[in-house]
Amino acid sequence: MEQYAIKGGNPLVGDVEIAGAKNAALPIFAAATMTDETVYIDNIPDVRDIDMMLDAMANIGVTVKRTGRHSVMINGGNIHNLTVDDEGSKKIRGSYYLLGAFLGKYKHAEVVLPGGCDIGCRAIDQHLKGFRALGAEMVIEHGLIKARAEHLKGSHIYLDKPSVGATINVMIAAALADGMTTIENSAKEPHVVDVANFLNSCGANIRGAGTDVIRIRGVAKLHGTEYTIIPDQIEAGTFMFAAAVTKGDVTVKNVIPKHLESVTAKLLEIGCEVKEEDDSVRVVAAKPLVHCQVRTLPYPGFPTDMQPQITVALALAKGTSIVTESIFENRFKYVDELTRMGAEIKVEGDTAIIDGVARYTGASITAPDLRAGAALVTAALAAEGFTIVENVKYIERGYEDFHIKLKNLGAQIELVNTDKEFQKFKLKMGQTA
Numbered sequence: 001m002e003q004y005a006i007k008g009g010n011p012l013v014g015d016v017e018i019a020g021a022k023n024a025a026l027p028i029f030a031a032a033t034m035t036d037e038t039v040y041i042d043n044i045p046d047v048r049d050i051d052m053m054l055d056a057m058a059n060i061g062v063t064v065k066r067t068g069r070h071s072v073m074i075n076g077g078n079i080h081n082l083t084v085d086d087e088g089s090k091k092i093r094g095s096y097y098l099l100g101a102f103l104g105k106y107k108h109a110e111v112v113l114p115g116g117c118d119i120g121c122r123a124i125d126q127h128l129k130g131f132r133a134l135g136a137e138m139v140i141e142h143g144l145i146k147a148r149a150e151h152l153k154g155s156h157i158y159l160d161k162p163s164v165g166a167t168i169n170v171m172i173a174a175a176l177a178d179g180m181t182t183i184e185n186s187a188k189e190p191h192v193v194d195v196a197n198f199l200n201s202c203g204a205n206i207r208g209a210g211t212d213v214i215r216i217r218g219v220a221k222l223h224g225t226e227y228t229i230i231p232d233q234i235e236a237g238t239f240m241f242a243a244a245v246t247k248g249d250v251t252v253k254n255v256i257p258k259h260l261e262s263v264t265a266k267l268l269e270i271g272c273e274v275k276e277e278d279d280s281v282r283v284v285a286a287k288p289l290v291h292c293q294v295r296t297l298p299y300p301g302f303p304t305d306m307q308p309q310i311t312v313a314l315a316l317a318k319g320t321s322i323v324t325e326s327i328f329e330n331r332f333k334y335v336d337e338l339t340r341m342g343a344e345i346k347v348e349g350d351t352a353i354i355d356g357v358a359r360y361t362g363a364s365i366t367a368p369d370l371r372a373g374a375a376l377v378t379a380a381l382a383a384e385g386f387t388i389v390e391n392v393k394y395i396e397r398g399y400e401d402f403h404i405k406l407k408n409l410g411a412q413i414e415l416v417n418t419d420k421e422f423q424k425f426k427l428k429m430g431q432t433a
């Protein structure tokens with residue numbers, strides 16, 4: 001099984017190119033099947049969740065052609081099966097966007113209950129509520145979410161929570177419903193806006209994405225388009241915090257600095273310098289880090305997907321920090337692993353109380369999910385000695401070339417498969433123990 005072998009101690013220095021946003025690409029792929037015309041999508045990240053989504057679509061008759069490492073051609077004109085239940089779809093969250101897309105286009109869809117990272121209860125009641133409001137009958141049977149409608153009709157939907165998934169799914173279906181749909185208390189994340197922009201470029205009529213009221217006037221038909229996915233703000237934020245943790249100097253390139261404001265604000269608060277340019281952000285961590293308080297919130301608040309990364313930094317900061325996770329109730333599982341590296345963190349419910357320590361020490365650890373996995377790698381890069389990180393398959397689900405990009409910034413990291421390869425890595429790094 002693939003693992004990262006890491007020797008800590010080198011500050012990360014240099015430039016890193018950020019890939020396209022996975023969480024924008026997944027719903028955009030689904031939405032691309034709503035037209036029978038061809039859609040070209042660019043700036044897609046080369047990560048495993050993307051492969052699984054495209055495979056799931058190809059299995060049911062969508063024509064999917066990779067036109068380059070970061071581009072794909074999609075044609076939904078020959079879909080022969082409205083049941084999506086392959087193994088890959090069970091593992092990723094994004095597969096449920098095919099429910100919204102097929103419900104909009106064919107008024108019928110059956111999609112396996114989706115997986116995704118194990119970070120807490122991942123309810124879908126708001127998706128069901130939204131689809132029902134549009135006139136669909138929704139049932140869950142034999143592990144499938146089944147949706148059927150005689151007629152999809154625009155409606156007024158108030159989301160109990162600003163769910164990213166529910167906002168996008170309902171918006172996708174409503175694009176082809178009859179009349180006006182209003183989604184209130186909608187999620188405002190940049191990828192919600194990206195999906196709306198994509199749909200509009202296919203002829204949809206969506207206004208207000210990025211605010212908490214989205215209005216969708218249904219159209220009869222969508223057409224083909226060419227579209228470029230936005231940069232991944234979570235990948236960017238991960239490298240920005242990696243700079244802070246390793247006392248480095250990293251410029252993240254190909255980003256939209258506005259999407260990174262909450263991350264930038266926290267980096268400034270804990271003592272880093274942050275310099276924004278048009279499409280890049282430089283983080284310099286020349287001074288010791290200081291404690292702060294963080295609460296994860298829907299956008300534009302501090303993202304839950306950056307919670308492990310900031311915790312890793314705060315565990316090395318002077319003083320006591322408090323991190324409150326308000327989105328997913330099970331997102332502190334990585335703390336036990338960080339404790340093995342010397343962190344002093346106590347978790348009480350949704351809150352982590354962190355007493356900063358002077359250093360991490362290398363250990364054998366396991367990535368429990370995607371973002372926590374990446375965060376643990378940044379801890380290992382700052383640690384004294386060697387670390388082995390198991391379960392890197394989680395990290396590869398959402399970070400393109402993660403260890404290669406880190407290596408290019410000066411990290412001592414390698415992908416290894418066996419203990420023998422780990423020993424070899426240690427020898428190469430000039431130490432036998």
Ligand code: EPU
Nearest residue numbers: 023093094121122123124125126127161163164165327370
């Ligand atoms: N929720 C409900 N009912 C619903 C939907 C959500 O109660 O019908 C709750 C969830 O239980 C959670 C909160 O609402 O407490 C937020 O969930 P949301 O629907 O916003 O999250 P998601 O769509 O399941 C996406 C990302 C996650 C990211 C969250 C929050 C994708 C594929 N996943 O999940 O990304 O953490 O939004 O921003 O877009 C990741 O990339 O590592 C990842 C986990």
